[in-house]
Amino acid sequence: MSYPDSKNPYSFDPFLDWRENCDFYAEDPFARKAVRVFTGEHAAEVGAAAREISKKVSFRWRKMAEAIAWPEKRPWMMHYDGHNNRIDRIVRPNETEAMEQEVFGEALFSDKTHPWVRFIKMYLIYQNGEACISCPLTCTEGMVAVLDRFADTPETRAILNHCKEGENGHFAIGAQYLSEIQGGSDVKANLLEARRENGQWRLYGTKFFCSATHADYAMVTAKPMDSEKVGLFVMPSWLPGDKVRERRNGFIIDRIKWKMGTSELTTAEMTFDGALAYPVGPLERGLANMIGIVLTYSRLTVGLSGGASMMRAWREAARYCEFREAFGFTIGHMPMVAGQLKTIEKAAKRTLAGAFKLYADILALPGGFVRGADAKESDDLKRRRFAIRELIMLQKMATSFDAPDVLRLAISLFGGHGVMEDFSALPRLYRDAAVNELWEGPRNVLLAQVYRDLAGASAWYAPDRFVADILAGAPEDRVKEFQEEIAAILSGPGLFEPGLAAEKNCARWDRFCHRLFHAYQDIAAAMIQTDQDRIRI
Structure with a gap:
């Protein structure tokens, strides 16, 4: 019975005590087992690194991320000094x-950091949301990857070293500036001009969507004068000695965007008027290298960060449902809530498992997912590399779509408290997840690209073989189902043909791609699950 009591004694303290003392990695047995399953001989090293950084991520950095998310701490521009x-x-x-x-x-x-150590550390860091950290991390990772391949001048090698090994204890931060007002994802439509002046390349024009504008360096796409090809350049934000003077390298920041999520991260419109930049790789291959290397790493990050936010949401929602009572029960024992928690758990675990498996597949490829321009390779390796490239896009599409749904469901289990920004981090993670769906190619762009890739490669890599390869380990009837459906879709109206039939085929392709990557994730999850805790594929 409940009688009136003006001094209501109710408190959230038991739940809050758990949350304040929650070590992300220590309370994540699924991730710990994923490390054992996928990292092989590096498991002990990776696990030790995870335990060490988790003490920072779970407490000091978590509190910092929460503090900087308040609206009054949103970044702002000071265009002029007092003089x-x-x-x-x-x-x-x-x-x-x-x-x-x-x-x-x-x-x-750094070359001293094993890729699996980097992977697990980034997974834990991403559980705190954007925090003006996640985007710069992945931009820097992509910059390092492309410079590792193409840095061939003293300037570009110095930039690479600054990012990888640091200078005087300071590690450089990278950004990437692609989008222009007329093009968006259509990078071929870019108009930013690169001019050769006195033996140096200078950039002129505007970019409309530039994230991590506080970075030390940026990868910038631009067209060399009198060319229709898109080149790739690395641009210092300040030339030597100018950072302390706050004198930028031939560009101005016009304004900061006001975004619904990732609000701690500065995204800006910029005007370039002679910014010094250095070419990266062959100029005629700039677009291919930007998409094939830099953006590929960013798309991988979206998959990993989606898994990170979902795992945190599941952990906190499950614990809250163990604590919160209503109608005489802890709400986690109510069948509808219990079912929703299982939905969140399944999505979170299979997303994280898929990210581990895909990363393991990448590391198993000689030279990674991008081959050398002149490298000769077997047909089998060519197919494996192609499959990885498509899986990266499929992961980005599926995970960035799933994460907002999962976070929204987790928020609902907190009732009215779920939308309170000072009650939990989930509303912030939800807004960040919604923005991630648009980064590095929105869904429609990637759906179209995968379709074009599979159709174009069909002469040497049949779509049914592609499906069988990426779903190795799934039941034969499940594989056959996907093979029959992809054949039907590719033989139907093209995705770019006008008319109702093409619209229906586009919708079918959308659903198919999502289900296909879920099947890949489920194979990965089944590799991690115990007999008592298995996701059926």
Whole structure:
């Protein structure tokens, strides 16, 4: 019975005590088993690194991420100093600057850091959301990857070393500036001009969507004058000696975008007027290298960060449902809530499992997912590399679509408290997840690209073989079902033909791709599950 009591004694303290003392990795047995299953001989090293960084992520960095998310701490622009000098200073809270220095101080991209160590550390870091950390991390990873392949001048090698090994304890941060107002994902439509002046390349024009504008360096796409090809350049934000003077390298920041999520991250419109930049790789291959290397790493990150946010959402929602009572029960024992928790758990675990499996598949490829321009390889290796490239896009599509749904469901289990930004991190993670769906190619762009790729490769890599290869380990009847459906879709109206029939085929392709990657994730999850805790495929 419940009688009136003006001094209501109710408290959330038992739940909050758990949350304040929750070590992300220690309370994540699924991730710990994934490490044992997928990292092989490196499992002990990876596990030790995870335990060490989790003490920072779960407490100090978590509190910093929560502090900088408040609206009054949102970054803002100071365009001029007190003496009317254009400085375009991005004013960010102290917590952001401190956490950034500490996270990048982990030397994640150093040659001394094993890729699996980097992977597990980034997984744990991403559980705190964007925090002006996640985007710069993946941008830097992509920059390092492309410079590792093409840095061939003193300037580009110095930039690469600054990102990988640091200078005087400072590790450089990378960004990527692609989008222009007329093109968006249509990078071929870019108009930013690269001019050769006195033996140097200078950039002129505008970019409309530039994230991590506080970075030290940026990968920039631009068209060399009198060319229709898109080149790739690396641009310092400041030339030597100019950072302390706040004198930027031939560009200005016009304004910061106001986004629904990733609000701690500065995304801006920029105008270039002679910015010094250095070409990266052959100029005629700029677009291919930007998409094939830089954006591929970013798409991988979206998959991993989606798994990270979902795993945190499941952990916190499950614990809250064990604590919260209503109608005489802890709500986790109510069948509808229990079923919803299982839905969240299944999605979170299979997403994380898929990210582990895909990363393992990438590391097993000689040279990674991008072969050398002149490298000769067997037909089998060519098919494996192609499959990885498509899986990366499929993961980005599926995970970025699943994460907002899962987070929204988790939020609902907190009732009215679920939407309170000062009650939990889930609303912030939800907004960040919604933005991630649009980064690095929105869904429609990637759906169309996978369709074109499979149709174009069909002469040497039949779609039914592609399906069989990526679903190795799934039941034969499940594989056959997907093989029959992909054959029907590819033989139907093209995705770019006008008319109702093509619209229906597009919708079918959308659903098919989502289900196909879920099947891949389920194979990975089954590799991790115990007999008592198995996701049926």
